[in-house]
Amino acid sequence: MIISVINKKGGVGKTPFAFSIAKDLGYFLQSNDNSIIEQIYPQKAKILLTPKKIDNCVYDFGGFVEKGILEIVKESDYIIVPCTSDYNSLLRTLETLNEIGNSNKVCILVTDYRDDKEKNQICETLDSNFTDLNLFFFKFSKIIRNSTSSGASFTELYNENNLSRLSYTNFFNEYQKLLSFITKEK
Ligand SMILES: Nc1ncnc2c1ncn2[C@@H]1O[C@H](COP(=O)(O)OP(=O)(O)OP(=O)(O)O)[C@@H](O)[C@H]1O
Ligand SMILES: [Mg+2]
Structure with a gap:
């Protein structure tokens, strides 16, 4: 199975999600963008x-979508597109979705929002441009930064102790839904 995490917009959480999913599934991880993943x-x-x-x-996949990259994206079993609530991120996300095309393989992660107002803004913009999107919701959480700074996956961080299980409950439940979605038999 291959999974692409992509959005032309930087700073939306591609690297933390890609790293965590790869580690939790025991998969390889490749990137065309500089980051801490090899360490x-x-x-x-x-x-x-x-x-x-x-x-x-x-x-x-960060940055420009060149031919070789688009080929891997098209052949992916799942395509994960994290999107944050700022205007630029939404525009870039729509561009990205137009390039890769919407299908049942595409999972949009509505992420890094602080309240329902922000969450609804993202959803309205996405829904007015595309139908039948697979949406997953990840409210702002320190787990994102902790993951790439500690080298632990979201599952490992969640399971660290009682306090982490309490702090990360909502995030982790949604993350498990995402993992089940991408590992279910087709
Ligand atoms: N639920 C969330 N909680 C906190 N931060 C989040 C969340 N979702 C996404 N983020 C974003 O993740 C960012 C950190 O990830 P990072 O900058 O590595 O993303 P990236 O998409 O890989 O960027 P780049 O294209 O620059 O490599 C933070 O700046 C934050 O905005
Ligand atoms: Mg990155």
């Missing part, structure tokens, strides 16, 4: 200008 996920993570298509791999 926090040694042996399994590689940064390559032109990523190679291999099985059991999560791709963290």
Whole structure:
């Protein structure tokens, strides 16, 4: 199985989600964008200008969508698109969705919002442009930064102790839904 995490917009959480999903599934991780992944996920993570298509791999695609990348995206079993609430992120997300095309393989992560107002704004913009989107909701959480700074996946961070289980409950429940969605039999 291959999974692409993509959005032309930077700073939406592509790397933390790609890293965590890869680690939790025991998959390889490749990226065309500079980040900490090779240090926090040694042996399994590689940064390559032109990523190679291999099985059991999560791709963290930042920046420009060039031909080789679009090919891997098109052949992915699932395409994960994180989107934050700022105007620029929404515009870039719509551009990204137009390029890759919406299908049942695409999962939009509505993420990094602080309240329902922000959440609804994102949903309204997405829904007015596309129908039948698979949406997952990740309210702002420190788990995102903690994951790439500690090298622990979201599951590992959640399971650290009682306090982390309490703090990360909502985020983790939604993350489990996402994991079940992408690992279910087709
Ligand atoms: N639920 C969330 N809670 C907190 N931060 C979040 C959440 N979802 C997304 N983020 C964003 O994740 C960012 C950190 O991820 P990072 O900057 O590595 O994303 P990226 O999309 O990989 O960026 P780049 O394209 O620059 O590599 C934070 O700046 C924050 O805005
Ligand atoms: Mg990144």
